[in-house]
Amino acid sequence: MADVAKLKKDLWSKLAASPFVMVGLMDSAEHHIPLTAQLDEDQVDTMFFFIGKDNRLAQGGKAMIHFAAKGHDYFACLDGTARIDNDFAQVEKLWSPQVQAWFPGGKDDPNLALLRIDLDSAELWETDMSLSGKLKMLFGGKVKGDEVGSHAVVETTAEG
Template sequence: MKKEIREEFWHAFEKSPFIMIRLDDASASGAGHAEPMTAQLDKEALHTIWFFASRSNRIATGGRAMGQFASKGHDVFACLAGTLVEETDPARIDKHWSKEVEAWFPNGRNDPDLMMLRFEIDDAEVWTVEPGLFGTFKMLTGSAIRSSEMGKHAVGLV
């Protein structure tokens, strides 16, 4: 079941690669508040995601971090824990560079304010929501619903 849920999560993340991410270190600038980031995904790296950011971004210092994801259809939710580190491989930056990224960094790949962060995921929880016809009927009628009737949950997907 874990493999099925993991695949469902990555498929949903690929369709809507936006995540709220925050640093765990309370002494870091802006820690405690998450912000939306656009994830750069790589199908061969299922425990890692990347972000383009400015050096003044509140997560730019890196460190332990937590990411929260909700799919576009609100049927997949995830909480990801890991470490943010600066990605220094120019090939990785080139691989993920796009017109969308360039819109945020008009000075291009060599902009001194540009950095890429790598989020190395070491723990995750994923929930899927699929109440089905019976679960939907119970919700509409106010009947009690067991969590097992609403979807699946997996811990430690990495």
Template sequence: MDQRDIIKQFWKALDKSPFVMIGIPAQNAHSEPMTAQFDDDIPNALFFYARRDNRLATGMASHPQAMVQFTGKGHDFFACISGMLSVSDDPRLIDKFWSNAIEAWFDGGKDDPNLTLLRFDMKNAEMWEADLSAGNKLKMLFGGDIDYGDPNEKHIETTM
């Protein structure tokens, strides 16, 4: 399996279950569950709706480096991704990812003054797969830096 296949496997797994744990290591606080929003138009980036007073939103100004952990719906694919967290309050993006499920968290809807959209730009990742035929052993599929060479394609290039 080559890198592109592994990355396609990651995006497919994330599409089936977009729930991740995200935290800022420098905060020395626990990661928290968030729902990842993503789109092929913005490669290698995840977006999260949050409240402006959320510890991620308040902590990233002084510590923008964040870590995302992902477990696939079938517990057969895992990823740990480091990157940079920033605010992306572009109204077009807020509208693009908006849904009834998100609206339930914000009393004022898209105009809620406490609403913010966080952007996580992926820098480095490790990805594993559970090999069920080998007694549930995990095998690393990939470890390396993100390559932003082609803005129209999501992919990661290994440095191993």
């Protein structure tokens, strides 16, 4: 049985360690694009992305986010609603030297837009194979589902 609380906690810690995701609009035939998630611990079930106003995601709508952790031991597919939210206090809070590199005009760059995606649901996978599962794989044995990790579909990524 999946430890859903652990899966949710691990999602946010893995994203903080490697915030690179693929994002796309569900009503579009265009491919998803790589973006760096800006995480705000004060806003549960919300992800932010600095994009250009001319970015294909700026139109907003139903969105899908795909995440694979750095160690390829955790995967997530998240969906929600994307919209531009240029609240200056939020831009200020999330601003970093890395963002500055993409927007030379700074926080007042005329092309700067803060994309906000409010999450509706998520599917989470963690591949933390048990010791017995690793031994079985090593020696060609059959690995059972409960020996390979956890999986859950959740309506909120809030911990607890």
